[in-house]
Amino acid sequence: MKKVLCLGAGLVAHPFVQYLTNHGFHVIVASRTKNKADRLIEGCKNAESVAFNIKTDDKLLDELTNKADLVCSLLPYTYHVKAAKIAIKNKTHFCTTSYISDEMRGLEDEANAAGIILLNECGVDPGIDHMSAQKIIDEIHKNDGEIRSFTSFTGGLPAPEANNNPFGYKLSWSPRGVLLAGRNDAHFLRNGKQIKIPGLELFDNYEIIEIPNLGKFEGYPNRDSMSYIDIYKIPETKTMLRGTLRNLGWCTTMKKITDIGLLNLEETSFEKMTYADLMRCLVGTKEHDLRKATAKKTDLSVDDPIISRLKWLGLFEHQAIPLGINTNLDALCFLFEEKLQYSTGERDMLVMHHEFIAEFSDHAERITSTMIDYGIPNGDSSMSRTVALPVAIATRMILEGEINLTGVHRPVSPELYQPILRELEKTDIFLEEHRIRI
Numbered sequence: 001m002k003k004v005l006c007l008g009a010g011l012v013a014h015p016f017v018q019y020l021t022n023h024g025f026h027v028i029v030a031s032r033t034k035n036k037a038d039r040l041i042e043g044c045k046n047a048e049s050v051a052f053n054i055k056t057d058d059k060l061l062d063e064l065t066n067k068a069d070l071v072c073s074l075l076p077y078t079y080h081v082k083a084a085k086i087a088i089k090n091k092t093h094f095c096t097t098s099y100i101s102d103e104m105r106g107l108e109d110e111a112n113a114a115g116i117i118l119l120n121e122c123g124v125d126p127g128i129d130h131m132s133a134q135k136i137i138d139e140i141h142k143n144d145g146e147i148r149s150f151t152s153f154t155g156g157l158p159a160p161e162a163n164n165n166p167f168g169y170k171l172s173w174s175p176r177g178v179l180l181a182g183r184n185d186a187h188f189l190r191n192g193k194q195i196k197i198p199g200l201e202l203f204d205n206y207e208i209i210e211i212p213n214l215g216k217f218e219g220y221p222n223r224d225s226m227s228y229i230d231i232y233k234i235p236e237t238k239t240m241l242r243g244t245l246r247n248l249g250w251c252t253t254m255k256k257i258t259d260i261g262l263l264n265l266e267e268t269s270f271e272k273m274t275y276a277d278l279m280r281c282l283v284g285t286k287e288h289d290l291r292k293a294t295a296k297k298t299d300l301s302v303d304d305p306i307i308s309r310l311k312w313l314g315l316f317e318h319q320a321i322p323l324g325i326n327t328n329l330d331a332l333c334f335l336f337e338e339k340l341q342y343s344t345g346e347r348d349m350l351v352m353h354h355e356f357i358a359e360f361s362d363h364a365e366r367i368t369s370t371m372i373d374y375g376i377p378n379g380d381s382s383m384s385r386t387v388a389l390p391v392a393i394a395t396r397m398i399l400e401g402e403i404n405l406t407g408v409h410r411p412v413s414p415e416l417y418q419p420i421l422r423e424l425e426k427t428d429i430f431l432e433e434h435r436i437r438i
Contacts, residue, residue, distance in 0.1 A: 001026045001046065002399045005064050005092075007054065007083055008074035009037040011173060012097070012123075012384040016072065019392040021046045025399070030064060054079045065090045070395055072096065074388075080104060080120075088114045093398050095391050097123030105408055112407045121410035122394050124350060124386035125154040128424070129242070130231075130410060131390075131417035132369055132431045133354050137232055138414065140358045140367075147234040148364070149357035153209055153219040155245025156383045159347040159374055160214075166309045167340060168247030172348045172375075172383035175336040179329050181244070182254055183263050186221035189229070189240040197221060203255035209245060211353055212370060212434075218251045219243045231412060245351055253306050256298045257332070262315075264328040270321040278331060279315050290316040313339055348375040350382040352431065357438070364438050371431040386429060393423045 002025050006017060009031035017027050021044040030052035031037035037049035052060055054075055065071055065086045070093040073083045077098040084107055087094035091114045100120045111118045121127055129152055137147060156172045157163070171178070186197040186205070197205050206220040225242045229235060257263065260282050270278065276290055285293035291311060295302045310316065314335050321331050342348065352371040357364065375381040394411070397403045397419055404415075411417050424430065 002069045003028065003067060004395055004399075005030060005068035005071045006074060007052070007071065007079075009033070009040045009049075010074060011381070012387040013074050014040055014388070015380050015385045016074065016388040016392045016395075017041060017044055017047055018380075019389060020395060023396055025396070028064060028068065030060075054082065061086050062090070065092050068092055069399055070095065072391060072395060073098075077101070081107070084111075084118050087116065087118070091116055093117050093119075095119045095122060095395055095398070097121070097127060097387055097391050099126055100408060100410060108408045115406055117398060117403070117405050118408045119391075119394055119398070119405075119411070119416075120408065122391040122420075123388070124383070124390070125352070127390045127411065128371070128386060128429070128431075129154055129352060129354075130412050131421050132352070132371070134232060134412045134417055135421065136354070136356060136367060136369060136433070137234060140356070141233075143360065145358045145360040145365075146236045147356060148237060148359050149239035150232070150234065150237055150354070151239065151241045151243070152352070152354045153217075153243045153245045154350070154352045155217065157245070157247060157349050157351060158342070159349040162342065162346040162348070163247060165340065166305070166312045167253065168249055169340060170342050170346075170348065171336065171340045172342070172381050175340070176330070176333050179263060179333055179336070181222075182258065183265075184223050186223060186225070188221050188225035188242070189238070192238045194226065200258060203251040203258060206251040209353065211245075211351055211372070212368075214351065214372060216248060217245045217351070218248055219245050220251055231410070239357075245353070249305060249309075253309050256300070256306050257310075259298060260294070262328050262332045266328075267326045268328075270325055270331065273321050274318045275315050275321060275331070275335070276318050278321065278328070282328075342381075345377045347377055348381045348383055349373065350386045354431070366436045366438050367433065369431040369433045371429070373429055385427070389424060389427055389429060390420055393420050397423075 004025050004027045006029045009029050020027050026046045028048050029037040030050045032053045034051040041047035071087050073080045073096045080096050081103045084094050088110045093116045158170045183199045185199050206218045209217045209219040221243045225240050229240050279290055283293050283297040287293045291307055292302050295307050325331050350373045354369040356367040373382045
C-alpha cells in the first residue's frame with residue numbers, strides 16, 4: 001500500500017485525507033497538535049497521526065519522508081521549501097497548494113536529478129483557476145484564435161442564506177491571511193496599459209462583477225497579474241487581471257480600515273488597552289463618542305453603514321486587547337476571529353469567474369467560465385474541498401503513474417490539468433462555460 005505523508009492538520013486537510021484513504025492509500029498526518037490530527041482522521045481507514053513540529057523535528061521529518069511515497073505540505077507556505085528539500089534527499093514526490101516561491105523554483109535541477117515532481121499551486125486559487133483558464137486558452141489557440149482579454153475573480157464567501165452579518169464575510173481560511181492580503185500591491189494589464197496599485201490604495205480600485213444566478217459582487221486586483229501572461233502563454237493579450245471577489249460593501253469598509261491604520265504591522269504595546277483606547281489613538285481624539293470621532297476622521301456620516309460595521313465588530317468597545325498581541329493588524333484579526341465565524345450547519349461558497357475575449361479569423365467571442373460551489377452543512381467547507389481535492393487527486397495520479405513529470409510544476413500543462421479537472425467533476429466541482437459571438 002502506497003504511503004502519503006500529510007504535513008499539517010489545518011482547515012483544508014480533512015478532504016485530502018478522506019479522498020486518499022477512500023482510494024486505498026495509507027496517510028500519515030503529522031501535526032504539531034496530535035489531538036487535532038487524531039480528530040481529523042476519525043472515520044478514515046488506513047490513516048495514522050504523528051506529533052510533529054516542522055520548526056524543530058528535522059530528524060523525524062527525514063524519517064517520515066523516507067517512509068512515504070509522496071509528501072504533501074499543507075503547512076504555512078514558509079515551510080514548504082524545507083519539506084521539499086528533504087523530499088528531494090529521499091527521492092520522494094512532493095505536492096503543495098501554495099504559490100511557487102523563487103526558492104522553490106531554484107530546486108528544479110535537484111528535483112529532476114532525483115526523478116521526482118515538486119507540484120505546487122494545486123489548490124483552488126492557485127490551482128483550479130490555473131487549470132480551468134489554461135484549458136480554455138489552449139482550446140482557443142488550438143483553433144487559431146488569440147486572447148485579447150482575460151480577467152479572473154475568485155472568492156470564498158458565505159452562501160447567500162449564511163450571509164447574515166454586516167461585513168458580508170465569514171472565515172473559511174486564515175483570518176490573518178485575509179488581512180495581510182489587504183496590504184499587497186497590485187500590478188495588472190488593462191487595455192494594453194500596465195497599472196500598479198499601492199497596497200494602501202488597493203480597496204479604492206474595485207469593480208462590480210455580475211455572477212450569473214448570484215448577483216453583483218466587488219472584485220479587486222490580486223497582487224501580480226503580469227507574470228501570468230507568460231505562465232498562461234498569452235503574450236498577445238491586452239488585458240490580464242486576476243482578482244478577489246467579495247460581497248458589496250467590503251472594499252469601502254476595508255479602505256477605511258486601512259486609512260485608520262488598523263492594518264499596520266508595526267509592533268507596539270497594548271498593555272491595559274481596550275479596543276476603544278486603540279481607536280481613540282488612531283483617530284486622534286479624547287471625545288467620548290467614538291462613532292462620531294471616527295466618522296469625522298474618515299469623512300463619513302455617523303449613520304454610514306461602514307461606521308455601523310466597525311461598531312458591530314467591537315472596535316468601539318471597552319474590551320481589553322488580549323495579551324500577546326502587538327500589532328494593530330493582529331488586534332483587528334482577533335475581532336475577526338471572534339465575530340466572523342460560521343455557525344453550526346451554515347454553508348460557505350466558493351465563486352470563481354473567468355471572462356475571455358477571444359478573436360478568430362472571422363469572428364470574436366466572449367467566453368465565461370464560472371464555478372459556484374457550496375460547502376456541506378455540518379461537513380467539509382467548500383473552501384476545504386476546493387483547496388484539498390485537486391492536490392489529493394494529483395497525489396493519487398502521481399502515485400498511480402498517470403502523471404509522470406519531474407521538476408517544479410504548477411498545473412498548467414494538459415498532462416496535469418486534463419485528468420485533474422476530469423476527476424474533480426466526479427466530486428461535483430466544475431466550471432460552467434458560456435460562449436457568445438460579439
